[in-house]
Amino acid sequence: MINIGDKLPSFEGVNQDGKVIKSSKFKGEKLVIFFYPKANTPGCTAEACSLSDNYAELKNGGYEILGISADSVEKQKKFQDKFLFPYDLIADESRNIIDKFGVWQLKKFMGKEYMGIVRTTFIFDENGICTRIIDKVKTKEHAAQILNQI
Template sequence: MSERLQPGDVAPAFTLPDADGNEVSLAGHKGRKVIVYFYPAALTPGCTKQACDFTDNLDLLAGAGYDVIGISPDTPEKLAKFREKESLKVTLVADPDKKVAESYAAYGEKKNYGKTYMGIIRSTFVVDEDGKISHAFYNVRATGHVAKIIKDLGI
């Protein structure tokens, strides 16, 4: 398990397939600010709420110079279904072996209803134009999280 990332850390590089099977890499966004968020599973209530919130605020975020990439352990096929069903506009990428989630410390021990298990820790990272972490949010709530990021970033 990786140590939690802090502002100033270099964001771990990644190249993952999107919902259409095209490769998306963090390096491809160099020179732009990127919001990278990890969520447990497509087509679940909390993750749908969060993805819809990002989609609803995408124009605002893009206008302020931010790209948004959502990462989950789902397959590209499931991500495509999620995107179509919810009319999502954010870039969704698949991390089925959870290696990228691990590199961001967004995969680890979770507790739910008294049970402990390994899973995706809902987390969001803001990466600056130079590929460094400017904000790291762990264990975020799906509801209200996007509004909080917008406020924290002063958009």
């Protein structure tokens, strides 16, 4: 997993509109990357909407936002269209980015174990250095978790 002090890994992924987004696009900018398990599920919707509802405040703090899951471009598009998020959602079906960040891990739910994305947010400064990791995400209050520390 990426640790505090690590540099933003080089990556590229396809957003909800089929456009390639490269990590180099964010050079010189502060960046919030949130990994979520599945588009259009209650927890992921609450998290993404919390960030969307507070987007202006995050932007005023100089932050760009990027959401990433293993969903398809079509699922990301439906999620984007339904909630009109003002930031890109990356479809990482091959898990290239997910694996670089180390968020594909063993999970447990109702006595069953399976592999999946562990909901995690990484915050990078304008030099591309990870300054904070939120691994205990409160979905409905996620923007406040970020804003209270920046």
